Amino acid sequence: MYEIIINSPNVQKTEKLGKILSKILKKNDLIALQGELGSGKTTLARSIIWSSMDTKKSSMPIPSPTFNLVQLYDCEKIIIGHADLYRINNSEEIEALNLEEIIDNGVLIVEWAEKLSPIKESNILRIQFINTNNGLDINILNVSGWSDRIIAISKYF
Numbered sequence: 203m204y205e206i207i208i209n210s211p212n213v214q215k216t217e218k219l220g221k222i223l224s225k226i227l228k229k230n231d232l233i234a235l236q237g238e239l240g241s242g243k244t245t246l247a248r249s250i251i252w253s254s255m256d257t258k259k260s261s262m263p264i265p266s267p268t269f270n271l272v273q274l275y276d277c278e279k280i281i282i283g284h285a286d287l288y289r290i291n292n293s294e295e296i297e298a299l300n301l302e303e304i305i306d307n308g309v310l311i312v313e314w315a316e317k318l319s320p321i322k323e324s325n326i327l328r329i330q331f332i333n334t335n336n337g338l339d340i341n342i343l344n345v346s347g348w349s350d351r352i353i354a355i356s357k358y359f
Contacts, residue, residue, distance in 0.1 A: 204344040204352040208359045211337035216242045219340065220249020222358050226351045227254065227280055227309050232324040234315030234345070237331025242338055243313045246329065247284050250311060251275050254282055266313075272299050281308030287317040327352075 210216045223233070223246075233250070235243040248264040254277035264275075264284070272285045283304035290296055296318060304310045305324045312318055315328070325347025332339045344352050 204349045206342050206352060206356045206359070208340045208342065209334075209336055209338070210242070210340050213242075213245055216245050216338070216340065217249040218358070219355070220246050221253040222355055224250045224253035226354060227282075228325065229280060229308055230305055230324050231309045231347075232305055232321060232326045233309070233311045234318065234326060234328045235311065235313045235331070236316050236328065238333060241331035241333060242340070243331060244286075246340075247311045247313065251277065251282055251284060254278060254280065272301070272304070274304070283308065283310045285310065285312045287312060287314040290314070290317055293319060 208215070208219065210219070227250070235246065237243055244266045251264050255275065256278040264273075266286060271287075271289070272283055275282045275284070281304070283301070285299060285301060287296065301310055301312070301318070302321055305321060326345035327348045328343045328345050330341040330343070332341060342352060342355065
């Protein structure tokens with residue numbers, strides 16, 4: 203199990219992490235985002251998605267999926283699903299979103315991932331946002347399938 207912690211004193215550093223992640227995504231990846239409201243989950247998700255799009259689409263708005271629950275993006279090399287489980291109350295509601303199908307066909311980024319039951323057959327990266335006196339600590343943890351890629355991420359920070 204590999205883990206790194208990045209201090210992000212500003213939005214630009216969080217966006218830099220998103221750009222790096224976008225370059226190393228693979229089919230069957232699940233990026234599980236956890237943290238308080240306003241801690242940076244949506245900022246990171248948007249950066250990953252924008253950085254994965256071809257230049258013609260890169261100015262397209264990326265809304266938070268808080269109300270739609272799931273947004274799909276046909277990016278340059280892969281399909282990315284962005285889900286927000288904040289308003290979800292039970293596992294039946296999660297099952298209705300068909301998140302496993304998104305992972306089977308591409309990448310899934312999930313905000314409020316602590317509400318999600320484990321999804322088998324996926325490469326899981328957990329990213330936890332923790333507000334500190336020095337800004338924001340971003341704890342990046344390999345749950346499965348990300349060991350080598352976490353080592354690659356750490357070289358940028």
